[in-house]
Amino acid sequence: MASISTICFSNSYALARSKTTKNLPRNPNPKKQKLKPQTSKFKSLPDPLILSGGDATTYTRLPPREDFAVPSFDFTLQSSKEVKLSESATAKLDKDEEEIPVELSDGEEIEENVEDGDIGLNYGRYEVFEVNSDFEDEEDKEGDYGYGSEEDDTGEEEDERLSSGKYDNLLESEGEEGNVKEKGLPAVMRCFDRAKIFVKAGDGGNGVVAFRREKYVPFGGPSGGDGGRGGNVYVEVDGAMNSLLPFRNKVHFRAERGSHGQGSSQNGARGEDVVVKVAPGTLIMEAGTRAVLLELLHPGQRALLLPGGKGGRGNAAFKSGNNKVPKISENGEEGPEMWLELELKLVADVGIVGAPNAGKSTLLSAISAAQPNIANYPFTTLLPNLGVVSFDYDSTIVVADLPGLLEGAHMGFGLGHEFLRHTERCSALVHVVDGSSQQPEFEFEAVRLELEMFSPELAEKPYIVAFNKMDLPDAYEKWSSFRESLQARGIEPFCMSAINRDGTREVICTAHKLLQKSEEAKQKFGGWTSPLDLNRVADMVNKQRSASLTDFEISHDASSKTWHVVGSGLQRFVQMTNWRYTESEKRFNHVLEACGVYKSLMKLGVKEGDTVIVGEMEMVWHDTIGSSGSSNVKKKSTGSIRWPQWK
Numbered sequence: 001m002a003s004i005s006t007i008c009f010s011n012s013y014a015l016a017r018s019k020t021t022k023n024l025p026r027n028p029n030p031k032k033q034k035l036k037p038q039t040s041k042f043k044s045l046p047d048p049l050i051l052s053g054g055d056a057t058t059y060t061r062l063p064p065r066e067d068f069a070v071p072s073f074d075f076t077l078q079s080s081k082e083v084k085l086s087e088s089a090t091a092k093l094d095k096d097e098e099e100i101p102v103e104l105s106d107g108e109e110i111e112e113n114v115e116d117g118d119i120g121l122n123y124g125r126y127e128v129f130e131v132n133s134d135f136e137d138e139e140d141k142e143g144d145y146g147y148g149s150e151e152d153d154t155g156e157e158e159d160e161r162l163s164s165g166k167y168d169n170l171l172e173s174e175g176e177e178g179n180v181k182e183k184g185l186p187a188v189m190r191c192f193d194r195a196k197i198f199v200k201a202g203d204g205g206n207g208v209v210a211f212r213r214e215k216y217v218p219f220g221g222p223s224g225g226d227g228g229r230g231g232n233v234y235v236e237v238d239g240a241m242n243s244l245l246p247f248r249n250k251v252h253f254r255a256e257r258g259s260h261g262q263g264s265s266q267n268g269a270r271g272e273d274v275v276v277k278v279a280p281g282t283l284i285m286e287a288g289t290r291a292v293l294l295e296l297l298h299p300g301q302r303a304l305l306l307p308g309g310k311g312g313r314g315n316a317a318f319k320s321g322n323n324k325v326p327k328i329s330e331n332g333e334e335g336p337e338m339w340l341e342l343e344l345k346l347v348a349d350v351g352i353v354g355a356p357n358a359g360k361s362t363l364l365s366a367i368s369a370a371q372p373n374i375a376n377y378p379f380t381t382l383l384p385n386l387g388v389v390s391f392d393y394d395s396t397i398v399v400a401d402l403p404g405l406l407e408g409a410h411m412g413f414g415l416g417h418e419f420l421r422h423t424e425r426c427s428a429l430v431h432v433v434d435g436s437s438q439q440p441e442f443e444f445e446a447v448r449l450e451l452e453m454f455s456p457e458l459a460e461k462p463y464i465v466a467f468n469k470m471d472l473p474d475a476y477e478k479w480s481s482f483r484e485s486l487q488a489r490g491i492e493p494f495c496m497s498a499i500n501r502d503g504t505r506e507v508i509c510t511a512h513k514l515l516q517k518s519e520e521a522k523q524k525f526g527g528w529t530s531p532l533d534l535n536r537v538a539d540m541v542n543k544q545r546s547a548s549l550t551d552f553e554i555s556h557d558a559s560s561k562t563w564h565v566v567g568s569g570l571q572r573f574v575q576m577t578n579w580r581y582t583e584s585e586k587r588f589n590h591v592l593e594a595c596g597v598y599k600s601l602m603k604l605g606v607k608e609g610d611t612v613i614v615g616e617m618e619m620v621w622h623d624t625i626g627s628s629g630s631s632n633v634k635k636k637s638t639g640s641i642r643w644p645q646w647k
Ligand SMILES: Nc1nc2c(ncn2[C@@H]2O[C@H](COP(=O)(O)OP(=O)(O)OP(=O)(O)O)[C@@H](O)[C@H]2O)c(=O)[nH]1
Pocket: 354, 355, 356, 357, 358, 359, 360, 361, 362, 363, 373, 374, 375, 376, 377, 378, 379, 380, 381, 382, 402, 403, 404, 405, 468, 469, 470, 471, 472, 496, 497, 498, 499, 500
C-alpha cells in the first residue's frame, strides 16, 4: 500500500519522507531511514585552517642581541654548521670541525670558515623549524589524525601540500624569502603532547513489537522488550602514561550499542563502555572551538564524558487502558559523538629551562633517578623528561627537564617555544646557564625574554639561576662577572657543576623552598582554582536530552517556502520514532499538535504546500481536507500536516 494512504492523522492525513532517502518504501530500515542524533553542539569539526606562506625556517646561529627584533634570514652571510634533526632526532654536531660546505639555495656551494660572530655563540645551524601553529594543525588533521577535513579555500598550492601525504618527515618547500627551507617538526614531537580523537557513545538498542502467544494463554498481550542502553565513554587518567603518543595509533573510540529488545518481554543488554586513557595533566577540549571540557590531573581520575543512548521502548511499555494491543515501539536513542582535542601539560613542580646544551638534562640526572639523554650537542632533548626528587621520607617533587630554548624561539627558531606550556603547571623554574658559553648573561636574558614572549605569567613564576659547568676553566673565569651582573639586578645566582654533582643539591633545595613558599601563598590567597566538575559534559548531554517537547523555535525561509521547527526535545523524539509502525505516525502527529507546533505554524501563516521540517523529517503542509474522523474540532477547521509523497 502506498504510504500516502497508510498514514492518517486525527483529522487528515500526512506523508513523510526522509531528507536523505528517496523513494523509500513504507517499511524502511529504521536505522537508514533518516534520523540523525542531535549533535549540533558536539559535532563541530575544526574550521578549515589556512596555511601560512613562507616564513624563514632555517636558523643559522643565535642572532646578535640587536638583531633580535628583526632577525636576518640571509643565512648566506652567516657562518654555520648544520644539524639536521630531520634525519635523526639525535643528530650530532661536530664542533671541532672548522670548515664545512654550506649549500646555498641555488645549489652553489661555498666554503666558509666557522667562527662565531661578535657574540660568539655558535650553536651551529639548526634546521627544523616551521612551528607555525596553523600549519601544524592542518598537518595534524590530515596526516596524523586520520580524518579528512572539509576543503578549505586556501588555494591549490596549499591543497597540494596537504595532499602530499603524511608529514612524518619534515617538509621542504619554498618560502617567501626565496628558497628558504620550510620544515615541520617530526611527528613524535608534534604528537607527544597533542592529539585529536573521535569519541562516540553507544546508541541505545531498539525496542520491539511482540505478542505473547502461548498455549492456554489466548490473549497473552504485548511482550516486546526494551532495547539496552548504549555504552558510555569515560576518560580516565592513567598514571603510567606520560605522553599522548598512543593516540597516533588509535583515534576513534566508540562505545558499543545496546542490544535490541526481544519477545517474551526480554530487554536488550547494555552496550560495553569505552574508557579513553590519558596522561596526567591532559586538557580535553572540544575540537574546533577549543572550549575546555575537562582538565584531568591526577592518576585514577575518571570522568563520564558521553553517556550512552537510552534504549527504545518495546510495545509492552505502550500498553494502556485505551490501547491494549499496541503496535508501536521506539528506536534506541543515538549516542552523542564528538571530536576532541587533547593537550598535555605535564604536571611538574619545578621546570628546568635554559639554552640548548646548557646542562639541563645533566642536572636532572644528578638530582633524580631519571636518565635523560645527555650529549654534547644542542637539542639532545626533544621531548620533556620528568624526574622525581626525594627530600625527606615524605617530601618529593617532580622536576621537568625541557628542550633547549633559543633566542627567537617564539618565531619558530630551534624547537619553537610551544613546549613551554609544560612549565605552566610548575610552581618554580630553574634557569640553567652554560657557564662556558661566550656571554652567559646574554644567554640567560635571551631565555628570560622567550619566557615572557610565551606567557607573562610564566615569566612571573619564582625562579633561580644555576650557572653550570663550573669545572671548566672558561666558566670558572666568567662566574664572578656573571654573578655581579645578576646581583646588580637583584638576582642571586648559584654555581654548580652538574656533571660532577657539585652544587646541584643546593640548587634543587632552594627550588624546593621556593615551591613550598609559593604553595603556602596559594593556600593563603585561595589561589587554587577549583577543578572542573568531572561529569559536566555528561550533565550537559543529559540536560539537552531532557529538553521539553514544547521547547522549540520556528524559522521561516520565504524563498523556499520552508518552515524549520527546531528543538532538542522534538529532534530526539523524531529520532526515536520507529516509522515502520502506523501508530508511531499517529503518535507523532498527536505530539506535534499537543506541543503546539501546528498552532504556532498557523499563527505564523503557514500556507498550503509549504514544507515543514521537524528534526530530520520533512513534510508538506496541507490545509484541512475534511473533518470526517477528526477527533479534534479545533484543528479540523484550520489545518493539518500531510506527509509528502516519497520523491
Ligand atoms: N664540563 C661539564 N660539562 C657538562 C656539565 N653539565 C653538562 N655538561 C655537558 O654538556 C653537554 C650537554 O649536556 P645536556 O645535559 O645534554 O644539556 P641540555 O641542556 O640538556 O641540552 P639540550 O637537551 O640539547 O637542550 C653534555 O656533553 C654534558 O656532558 C658540567 O657541569 N660540566
